[in-house]
Amino acid sequence: MSTKRTLDNFFTPPLVSIKKRRLSVPDADELVACSVSHVPPSEHPTYPFAVAQLPAPLLAQFDYLPSADPRHIADQPDLDLLYYQPFLPRDLATAYFNHLRQSLFFYRVTYPIKRGPVETIIRTPRYTTVFGLDDTALFSSTGDAGSILDARTKQPVPSSAYKCRPRPLPGCLDALRRATEATTGRQWNFCLVNYYAGGADSISYHSDDERFLGPDPAIASFSFGATRDFLMKHKPSATETGLSSIEGAGKGAQTIARDKPLKLPLASGDMVLMQGATQANWLHSIPKRAGRDADKGRINITFRRALVRGGTENYYRYNVGDGGVFKWNEASQEMTPWDAKAKQDEDVKVG
């Protein structure tokens, strides 16, 4: 039997009001919490291994975010972004990046896609992992740590309700979620994590406009580690296509200055909040890149809110899948298959 392993760490963190400036010295409880750092790692029956908590000195800095005011980007049709440049100070972002890469488990999902008559297996060109549960359900915080409750009735939902095994956010990600919610006034129940090992890893143009997110979803997207270009372009529209062809023949018709593609070089600690009509009308991508820095890793974290069970199923299907677990290998500086039996040694802590 395992020792007491409640989920309190996950869901009832000490709520601290966000304030730009600290007006008082830390009280006794805070001093204890900071110095001892005996908070156990986050565990859950669905985790392949426990996830280390953030070191207290790092966690403490989350009370002072964001470190910069956002820039509102809404000068084009259907575009509505808040760009925090950065949201986390660079030093904190770097330390957070190292902690996450070293502590989380990742997957390399494969899935079939049909191109014309041919079906091919796609190996997702990045590492992924996901945590969270849609609005219809809750993780039990007492009793069986693995159980899921109906959000309304608080009764256990049958295990057959989900084909996947939803997992709660570990403490180190929940800290960022709380800080982001406090800043934006929004709420999210999902955390998706992408690891781009180098310039060859990418994500092609798409929108996060799934039905299960509801209309005009707000999505917070963080960057840590290597700087990568974030491209955005307006979805092609019938009217636009027609206009452009006519415009070529017209005499004085200038190319209309709207719907211009955007290129944001997202640096470590940056956050982009995509909101309003953005997802319904714009595509975004992280294209492959060659040359310098093509070997440096980047972690992307997005917070989303799934409204129904279909969202949970979708996110676990495409971000966990059914393949093996990968873990960062500090010695070889790469993601390596994690062997559940031959429990690997812990990575050497940097610093």
Next chain:
DNA sequence: GACTATAATAGAA
């Protein structure tokens, strides 16, 4: 500025 190599982009499957 021209020439060449490499990178970025756009379109098709």
Next chain:
DNA sequence: ATTCTATTATAGT
């Protein structure tokens, strides 16, 4: 939501 190929842009000399 990817990969391949062709086309265009950029960087270096």
